[in-house]
């Protein structure tokens with residue numbers, strides 16, 4: 001196939017026609033979530049003096065307290081902790097684990113191995129010092145079934161022994177499995193509470209916020225955590241993380257973040273507060289821009305002959321799109337094209353390199369305003385078969401489309417249609 005401009009134009013109109021019904025359902029989701037967010041902002045009487053910020057201890061910072069309430073209400077939780085002092089998603093999740101689990105407790109992951117960075121937190125890989133294992137916390141995991149569904153039989157079996165916390169990762173993260181929707185989280189909550197009413201259901205909510213109309217606490221999850229440089233920061237939050245859930249659990253997490261006794265009562269917010277509020281307000285719409293972009297790229301590359309996951313019309317509960325490029329050259333060309341189409345550092349050419357914690361070389365494209373901000377358009381993948389590019393984010397659909405088209409051209413040039 002000659003891959004010229006007219007050929008690509010024809011393909012784009014076909015793709016846009018085919019994805020149109022899916023796009024409409026996404027408009028419905030962003031409308032629903034925007035209304036929900038706006039309602040909470042009004043109920044909590046968000047005002048411009050909440051954006052002023054504080055210094056020192058940050059005692060009586062109204063902006064911080066109201067933002068916690070806003071997050072709690074939006075996610076359907078009793079309480080929340082939203083802080084710039086939480087350095088990343090991994091930090092937010094680690095706070096939950098260390099804040100709640102005690103020596104001798106058992107932690108059970110029901111979605112297989114957790115996200116790479118959490119394996120070190122748990123003590124599954126690398127240095128044990130400082131990990132949960134070092135603190136005498138036992139860990140066990142139930143693998144997902146081969147179709148990536150939850151393995152109910154083995155979950156039931158694992159729940160025969162006392163478990164303090166059941167953990168689930170909503171997003172696929174950087175694996176080829178599909179994401180787990182809130183409906184299945186609901187089913188898990190029912191199951192766990194029936195067998196062990198005291199067990200805490202904790203969800204790693206990274207990349208999942210505002211992708212569906214409901215969030216895990218609304219179906220009974222006890223605690224969730226995520227990163228502000230992903231979905232809920234709306235592309236504006238310069239750093240930070242959040243935790244939301246039951247009041248007693250959020251209190252325990254706050255004691256771990258600061259200290260017992262002071263908990264959520266201290267923590268200066270400097271000058272970031274307006275961006276936290278404004279980013280959250282914009283998040284439902286931005287997340288859908290990213291989703292629309294992912295659906296476009298999914299259908300485009302599928303039509304070009306590549307395996308993609310999820311397919312354009314599959315149900316999504318995170319913003320990650322995987323594209324199996326099938327060759328090293330294809331993966332490199334893809335990531336370089338995404339970088340070249342970025343608003344920041346477009347002139348930089350990414351090359352594969354070693355990354356701590358990864359056994360293969362990795363290539364990453366991230367021309368973002370916020371370092372590592374992955375609600376902005378980024379692409380990356382490990383250099384091993386089947387050479388999968390993970391593509392996520394995008395503050396505007398137009399940007400994702402421009403980037404995807406450039407990537408398609410470059411991949412075709414590098415390897416041709418398979």
Ligand SMILES: *Cc1c(COP(=O)(O)O)cnc(C)c1O
Nearest residue numbers: 088089090115171173206207227
């Ligand atoms: C990003 C992510 C994390 C970790 O977040 P960082 O901010 O990179 O530390 C954890 N779990 C999932 C599913 C993620 O996508």
